[in-house]
Amino acid sequence: MIIGGSASQKLAALVAKEHNEILCPLETRKFPDGERYIRIGGEIDSKALVIQSTGYPQDQNLLELFLILKTLKSLEVEDIKVCIPYFGYGRQEKRFKSGEAISAKVIAELLESSGTSEIFSINLHEEGICDLFDIPAHNLSAMPLIAKYIGENFNNPIIVAPDKGALGFAREIAEILDCDCDHLEKTRISPERVETKPKNMDIKGREAVIIDDIISTGGTIVNASNILRLHGASKVVVSCVHPVLVEDALLKIFASGVDDVIATDTLQSDVSTISVAPLIADFINK
Numbered sequence: 001m002i003i004g005g006s007a008s009q010k011l012a013a014l015v016a017k018e019h020n021e022i023l024c025p026l027e028t029r030k031f032p033d034g035e036r037y038i039r040i041g042g043e044i045d046s047k048a049l050v051i052q053s054t055g056y057p058q059d060q061n062l063l064e065l066f067l068i069l070k071t072l073k074s075l076e077v078e079d080i081k082v083c084i085p086y087f088g089y090g091r092q093e094k095r096f097k098s099g100e101a102i103s104a105k106v107i108a109e110l111l112e113s114s115g116t117s118e119i120f121s122i123n124l125h126e127e128g129i130c131d132l133f134d135i136p137a138h139n140l141s142a143m144p145l146i147a148k149y150i151g152e153n154f155n156n157p158i159i160v161a162p163d164k165g166a167l168g169f170a171r172e173i174a175e176i177l178d179c180d181c182d183h184l185e186k187t188r189i190s191p192e193r194v195e196t197k198p199k200n201m202d203i204k205g206r207e208a209v210i211i212d213d214i215i216s217t218g219g220t221i222v223n224a225s226n227i228l229r230l231h232g233a234s235k236v237v238v239s240c241v242h243p244v245l246v247e248d249a250l251l252k253i254f255a256s257g258v259d260d261v262i263a264t265d266t267l268q269s270d271v272s273t274i275s276v277a278p279l280i281a282d283f284i285n286k
């Protein structure tokens with residue numbers, strides 16, 4: 001049984017297609033007072049894969065996921081695998097200030113108590129989230145799929161991480177494509193002046209592909225793109241796994257002169273060109 005929650009219906013359908021299976025019908029409605037109704041149609045199997053991203057509206061998508069899981073559990077489905085392509089609340093995996101909710105931990109506990117037997121996600125913002133679970137938890141990487149796309153569409157690009165934190169992604173892609181990679185770094189020139197530029201490489205005349213895990217407000221990308229242009233990049237394309245794209249983020253990015261934006265469909269968006277369906281299908285086949 002492959003079940004796609006409201007946030008991941010198209011992706012779930014693609015995964016089902018890769019498996020030659022029919023997507024399990026899921027009826028979802030909102031009552032006039034705003035409360036949710038769900039009904040799992042079709043025949044109930046002993047094994048299920050539920051696919052649901054928990055991006056905006058996070059709380060609604062999460063509640064729907066819990067309703068699906070608890071329903072499967074009550075119908076005595078024994079093996080419930082959950083794929084959360086984009087894991088919402090994934091930034092708070094520890095307590096930074098006293099009294100804070102460790103949101104990712106709370107969600108992990110709720111997923112487990114709702115009947116999940118195994119969970120997997122894609123490029124979790126914090127790798128440590130897997131350790132919050134007592135059930136098997138896996139963090140898959142969409143970088144090979146992004147690398148494949150870049151390899152097919154660009155000629156000798158340089159892969160650029162907008163900051164050191166994203167350098168691992170740039171390295172992963174550059175290794176697959178056997179091309180250059182670098183990251184942007186801030187250097188203090190004087191007490192009043194900070195310069196941001198590529199750490200090691202000369203970018204002049206090069207096609208640059210920026211890679212990050214998330215594009216949220218677009219601020220990080222706009223800044224990185226401006227710097228690459230300033231240092232002579234001939235083309236600037238932006239790629240990411242999770243197109244969170246808050247409000248007018250895409251508009252801001254294109255207005256800054258970026259040539260293209262490429263993202264995956266962990267979250268459905270106008271720039272979700274690359275599907276992670278083969279990644280999910282391969283994982284569940286193993």
Ligand code: R5P
Pocket residue numbers: 165166212213214215216217218219220221
């Ligand atoms: C930061 O740790 C992430 O990797 C992204 O760089 C960040 O989420 C992007 O946010 P924004 O698009 O709002 O600059």
